[in-house]
Amino acid sequence: MKLYNTLHRQVEEFIPHETGIVKMYTCGPTVYHFAHVGNLRTYIFEDIIEKGLTYLGYDVKRVMNITDVGHMTSDGDTGEDKMQKGAEREHKTVYEVAKFYTDEFFNDCNKLNIKKPAIVSKASDNIDVYIEMIEKMLADGYAYISNGNVYFDISKASDYYQLSGKNPEDLLIGVRDTVEEDKFKKNPADFGLWFTLSKFENPEMKWDSPWGVGYPGWHIECSGISAKYLGEYLDIHCGGVDNIFPHHSNEIAQSEAYFGHKWCNYWCHGEHLNDKSGKMSKSSGEFLTLSLLETKGYNPLSYRYFCLNSHYRNQLVFSFSTLDGAENAYLKLKSKIRSLKKTPDLHEEKLDFYFNNFKDAIENDFNTASMLTVLYDVLKDESLTDFTKLFLVEKFDAVLSLDLIKDEEELNVEVDGILQDLIVRRNIAKKDKNFIVADSIRDEVNKLGYKLLDTREGTIYEKM
RNA sequence: GGGGCUUUAGCCAAGCGGUAAGGCGUGGGACUGCAACUCCCUGAGCACCGGUUCAAAUCCGGUAGGCCCCUCCA
Numbered sequence: 001m002k003l004y005n006t007l008h009r010q011v012e013e014f015i016p017h018e019t020g021i022v023k024m025y026t027c028g029p030t031v032y033h034f035a036h037v038g039n040l041r042t043y044i045f046e047d048i049i050e051k052g053l054t055y056l057g058y059d060v061k062r063v064m065n066i067t068d069v070g071h072m073t074s075d076g077d078t079g080e081d082k083m084q085k086g087a088e089r090e091h092k093t094v095y096e097v098a099k100f101y102t103d104e105f106f107n108d109c110n111k112l113n114i115k116k117p118a119i120v121s122k123a124s125d126n127i128d129v130y131i132e133m134i135e136k137m138l139a140d141g142y143a144y145i146s147n148g149n150v151y152f153d154i155s156k157a158s159d160y161y162q163l164s165g166k167n168p169e170d171l172l173i174g175v176r177d178t179v180e181e182d183k184f185k186k187n188p189a190d191f192g193l194w195f196t197l198s199k200f201e202n203p204e205m206k207w208d209s210p211w212g213v214g215y216p217g218w219h220i221e222c223s224g225i226s227a228k229y230l231g232e233y234l235d236i237h238c239g240g241v242d243n244i245f246p247h248h249s250n251e252i253a254q255s256e257a258y259f260g261h262k263w264c265n266y267w268c269h270g271e272h273l274n275d276k277s278g279k280m281s282k283s284s285g286e287f288l289t290l291s292l293l294e295t296k297g298y299n300p301l302s303y304r305y306f307c308l309n310s311h312y313r314n315q316l317v318f319s320f321s322t323l324d325g326a327e328n329a330y331l332k333l334k335s336k337i338r339s340l341k342k343t344p345d346l347h348e349e350k351l352d353f354y355f356n357n358f359k360d361a362i363e364n365d366f367n368t369a370s371m372l373t374v375l376y377d378v379l380k381d382e383s384l385t386d387f388t389k390l391f392l393v394e395k396f397d398a399v400l401s402l403d404l405i406k407d408e409e410e411l412n413v414e415v416d417g418i419l420q421d422l423i424v425r426r427n428i429a430k431k432d433k434n435f436i437v438a439d440s441i442r443d444e445v446n447k448l449g450y451k452l453l454d455t456r457e458g459t460i461y462e463k464m
Numbered sequence: 465g466g467g468g469c470u471u472u473a474g475c476c477a478a479g480c481g482g483u484a485a486g487g488c489g490u491g492g493g494a495c496u497g498c499a500a501c502u503c504c505c506u507g508a509g510c511a512c513c514g515g516u517u518c519a520a521a522u523c524c525g526g527u528a529g530g531c532c533c534c535u536c537c538a
Contacts, residue, residue: 009468011480027538035538042538082536166467166534191535240538241469250535270538271469271531278531280538309487310477315470315531322476325488329476332488335501369478373486435497442499453501462501 001056001363004313006244006267007163011365014266016235022058023230024050025264026117027222027239027247030067031101032086035108037288037303037318038273038280042240044304045270045312045366047114049238051399052362063229064117065222068098069124069205069215084203094204098122108290111300113401119229123221127207130216130224133258134193142257143193147184150194150211154187157253163267164245191250192217219250227255234264241269270312276319288318296320301402302327308368308400330402335462336379337393337404340386347388354378354392362399371400419450423459426452 001014016022026046029035035043053060069083086101087094106116134150137143142156154160196214206213216224226234234255239248248267255263273280280288290300306326310316354374361370378384378392390405397404422441429437445452450461 029538030536039538045538164467164533189535241532242537245533246535247537272538274531282537306476313469314477316476317531319475322488325476328489329487339502364480367478369476369486373478376486430497433497438497439499451500454496454499455501456495456503460501 001053003266003268003365005265006269007265009165012266016058017233017265020057020059022053022060022235023233024053024060024062024236024238025222025226025230025234026062026064026237027243028064028066028120029101029105030082031098031105032082033101033282034287034289034291035105036280036282037290037293039240040108040112040114040290040303041273041307041316042238042270043109043114044112044307046238047112047401048308048312048366048368048399049236049268050115050117051401052366055399056359056362061119061230062117063119063121063225065225066098066102066120066122067218067221068094068102068122069221081203083205087204098124108300111290111294112304113301113403115401121225121229123216123225124205126221126224126228127209127216129228130194130220131209133220133224133227133254135210137193137254137257140257142254144186145211146186148196148212149184149192149214151185151190152193152250152254152257154189154191154253157257160189160249160253163249163252166245189246191219191246193220193254219247220254222247223251223255223258226251227258232259232261232263236266236268237264238268238270241271244269271315273307273316273318276317280318293323298323298327299330302330305330305333305402308372308402310369311365311367313365333375333379333402334404337390340390342390343385343387345385345387346391347385350381350384351388351392355395358396358399368400371396375400375404415448419445419448419461423452423461427459 002011003014004010005012026043029039050060050062083094083097086097090097092100102122109116134143137152138145138150141153143150143152145151194209194211194214194216196209196212203215206215226237237248237251244267252263275286275288286292290303293303294300302323303326306323307316309326309329354377357374357377358371361367361374364370375393375396378389378396381389384392394405422445426438426441429435429441442452445461446464449464451464453460453462
């Protein structure tokens, strides 16, 4: 199994700490608003990693956090809290906002066939863990208290810039004008572990701590939740590329300071989905949610297909015409599979050949486009029986999750009776060359939400 | 200002030194009363320039364009 490791900026052989077991941590959503399809792309990619590894026989232990607290719009002790802002916008409590958008998030995931990780943990449920970690870091000299807040001292981190590939000088020179400096830090790049009330106006979410009532910094939650559920060694940590710096860099610094040794070996980052103007955002341009796509008539799984058609490390530009192409391809693929005959007739000769091809695609840094190609190769192979194709498609779909073999809703006997009757009447009309009647019957069928297909084997109907 | 990634047919896209996968669309044909569906057939020499090599889309250098990051972000 080979995968690209951001830590070393190259494709590497994947070797977990414990043979056969993969401990995987994926940064979850900040639940202050709906997810847009770009956010969702990252979760599709993580889903493919989990399922791909499972397909290869690994026992994947995956954890995801839900950020429901303390996510400042700037990393200092200034700026606004996204959760608080969301709550004010919607006249709800922070907890209500978090609950609502968490549910919406998993709703979207469900529509996209993204498996919910076995362990999902809310940032606000693990305050004790963060406090314990921070206390140890303070005791060991990795953190310091300043103006009531606790900061991580990056000068104590062994190799703070390893993940981002940056160097300190550049960071200092290039800091954006909009960033407000926190003058209580020793080093501008130090980051907050715990903020007390003194700096932020009465947040709804606050807890008692050895340093006063307050709330945790954004980065400590992931380190804490990961440590709590996956222990001191992590195999794969995923997220969007935007998290490389500072979020993941900070996590490494904290976790390694806390554990006293190397923590996570593989860092995988999903590239962004852009729109024609660049990076997709929630505040500018069209806010593309999955529901919006559904409103426009798209099948959510067409979007999944759209994502799988390219590699997770490629920037992808979203446009409706490209999505149209993906939906077209997806629906054709499904109908091709639907037409396969289910007569039990499994030929085993070429199974290994295709299983290996599919496995190669997974092992090649989760090359989903190649996985789809193997799928098309199977469907085109005339030496395979329909049943053999279905068998392979079903196995592949365990990773792809495109509902390729899922049966459409079971036959509605009543509707079927009506439609069969219409088909018979239309065929009679056709035979009599009474095409006006025939076409009006076809319109009638369309009004019922079905379309007629005149195949070589006769006329059948299909839901529109 | 600093750093990184990227550039393959109309579009999406694979390719990882050995002679350009796949999909969508287009056009043509078969089928059809017509249409749709389905099935055949149909296309590029890989941004540009130079280098390394028996051999380069693949490696190296440069030029141009695009995107991203540099404490909000998936």
